[in-house]
Amino acid sequence: MALQGVEEENQGRDIEAIELDLLLEGVYQRYGYDFRDYGKAHARRRILHRLAMSGLKTIAELQHKVLHDESFFHILLQDLSINTTEMFRDPDFFLELREQVIPVLKTYPFIKIWHAGCSTGEEVYSMAIILKEEGLLNRSQIYATDFNPVVLQSAREAIYPASLMKDHTRNYIKSGGKHSFSDYYSARYDSAILKKSLKENVVFADHNLVTDGVFGEMHLVMCRNTLIYFNKTLQDKVIGLFKDSLISGGFLCLGSKESLTFSAHKEAFNPLVAKWKIFRKKY
Amino acid sequence: MEGGNDRNYDAIVIGTSAGGLDALGVILPAIHTRIPVPILIVQHISASSDSFIVTYFDRLCTLTVVEGSEKAPLLPGHVYFAPPDYHMLVEEDRTLSLSNDEKVNYSRPSIDVLFETASWVFRSRLIGIILTGANWDGAHGLALIGLSKGLTIVQNPLNSAVSRMPEAAIETRKPDYILNLDEIGPLINSLFGLTPTQS
Numbered sequence A: 001m002a003l004q005g006v007e008e009e010n011q012g013r014d015i016e017a018i019e020l021d022l023l024l025e026g027v028y029q030r031y032g033y034d035f036r037d038y039g040k041a042h043a044r045r046r047i048l049h050r051l052a053m054s055g056l057k058t059i060a061e062l063q064h065k066v067l068h069d070e071s072f073f074h075i076l077l078q079d080l081s082i083n084t085t086e087m088f089r090d091p092d093f094f095l096e097l098r099e100q101v102i103p104v105l106k107t108y109p110f111i112k113i114w115h116a117g118c119s120t121g122e123e124v125y126s127m128a129i130i131l132k133e134e135g136l137l138n139r140s141q142i143y144a145t146d147f148n149p150v151v152l153q154s155a156r157e158a159i160y161p162a163s164l165m166k167d168h169t170r171n172y173i174k175s176g177g178k179h180s181f182s183d184y185y186s187a188r189y190d191s192a193i194l195k196k197s198l199k200e201n202v203v204f205a206d207h208n209l210v211t212d213g214v215f216g217e218m219h220l221v222m223c224r225n226t227l228i229y230f231n232k233t234l235q236d237k238v239i240g241l242f243k244d245s246l247i248s249g250g251f252l253c254l255g256s257k258e259s260l261t262f263s264a265h266k267e268a269f270n271p272l273v274a275k276w277k278i279f280r281k282k283y
Numbered sequence B: 001m002e003g004g005n006d007r008n009y010d011a012i013v014i015g016t017s018a019g020g021l022d023a024l025g026v027i028l029p030a031i032h033t034r035i036p037v038p039i040l041i042v043q044h045i046s047a048s049s050d051s052f053i054v055t056y057f058d059r060l061c062t063l064t065v066v067e068g069s070e071k072a073p074l075l076p077g078h079v080y081f082a083p084p085d086y087h088m089l090v091e092e093d094r095t096l097s098l099s100n101d102e103k104v105n106y107s108r109p110s111i112d113v114l115f116e117t118a119s120w121v122f123r124s125r126l127i128g129i130i131l132t133g134a135n136w137d138g139a140h141g142l143a144l145i146g147l148s149k150g151l152t153i154v155q156n157p158l159n160s161a162v163s164r165m166p167e168a169a170i171e172t173r174k175p176d177y178i179l180n181l182d183e184i185g186p187l188i189n190s191l192f193g194l195t196p197t198q199s
Helices: A015-031 A040-054 A059-068 A070-080 A091-105 A122-133 A149-157 A162-174 A232-245 B020-030 B052-060 B111-125 B139-147 B164-172 B181-191
Strands: A111-116 A140-146 A159-161 A185-188 A191-194 A202-206 A218-223 A246-254 A269-273 A278-281 B011-016 B039-043 B064-067 B078-081 B087-090 B096-099 B126-130 B151-155 B177-179
Touching (some): A015 A040, A015 A059, A040 A059, A040 A070, A040 B096, A040 B111, A091 A122, A091 A162, A091 A218, A091 A246, A091 A269, A111 A122, A122 A140, A140 A149, A149 A202, A159 A162, A162 A185, A232 A246, B011 B020, B011 B111, B011 B139, B020 B052, B039 B087, B052 B078, B087 B111, B111 B126, B126 B139, B126 B164, B139 B151, B139 B164, B151 B164, B177 B181
Parallel strands (some): A140 A202, B011 B039, B011 B126, B039 B078, B064 B078, B126 B151, B151 B177
Antiparallel strands (some): A269 A278, B087 B096
């Protein structure tokens, strides 16, 4: 990453911070994707990484290119999208889900789950596996959404590098898995293709948490490690969206470092498993 | 952090990997309780670790030691450790944020991520310290702090449990100080006009 250009005066607001705000404003006005309320430190790292790769000198130059070249915007969109995920990531979370949440879900005749910010789908299929093993998958509907069409397409395909299956298997076992993980995929060369039966009750859809609306009457909303990228204003807005999407007594699952402690909607939820950020909407 | 004219620095960042727990065990207890700035630390650690580091150092020193949490405002006299498997970043409003973005220099948390984002915010009013470690994470971040006219300190590689990380930092950009472990705490105190800690 370029080090030049940092020896400017230590006065006034940092120029790059100003340029970043202008870039994100331009992206919003031109393309409708709204990153203005994202945490700026992360966005700036990603943009500077793209800047270093592009051979351009400043974020202002990058802004010009983004506004005039739609294909470059789509590259930037991938940069700003967070796609770190794995199957049964945080196995203890999935164990709690299985032991604390599933017994309640079993009491409903039909179960609706919204997986917001699903990225390439690993956690969606982790959920589908648990539902299947608990005999719930055939009466469940999972809505898996993301703003990034590229990752959604990967999620639909459900093809993952075979090299990751060892880690996924270990996670699956630690999360209380009841079968052999290899039952759920077939390996072809370097790829592992998940079984079709896991996809049957999943609908993948383009949805932007920043600009789009509520999903109705959900029993469970899962959104792990997306809110950490939002500022407080946007976090409050999105948690409000989740609150309005959930039935009374519905479950909200956040990432292990995310919390409702400072949220405007804190009072609407009770913690169920505090350590793993599983909450229940109050009646 | 009101005032601020009577001193030159608003924050301290520290990065270390292999051998870091022992090194921090020398430095943190030596820092004065009334240090008027926050101390942010990345210690490379396995993704599945619990928060034993925080508990350990909170007992060991008189500073308040916590795990960095998202949106936490940075308080003077507080030590913030990056949580396992998350990068820790500093936002323009001087709060922390976390990310589970891809690893940087094979590390999450990464020292470079903390140092770069802290440097953007604190610029010349930042002290960066690289201690013992087995890879080159932090070298770029410390250079950025130096170029932004912050103060840079590297543990003497000859005196480091593992010399690779201090060496990489020194090779990337000459730091203001190369010090033995037991010299770092006293220097920090003196920069803030504090006499050696009573503990």
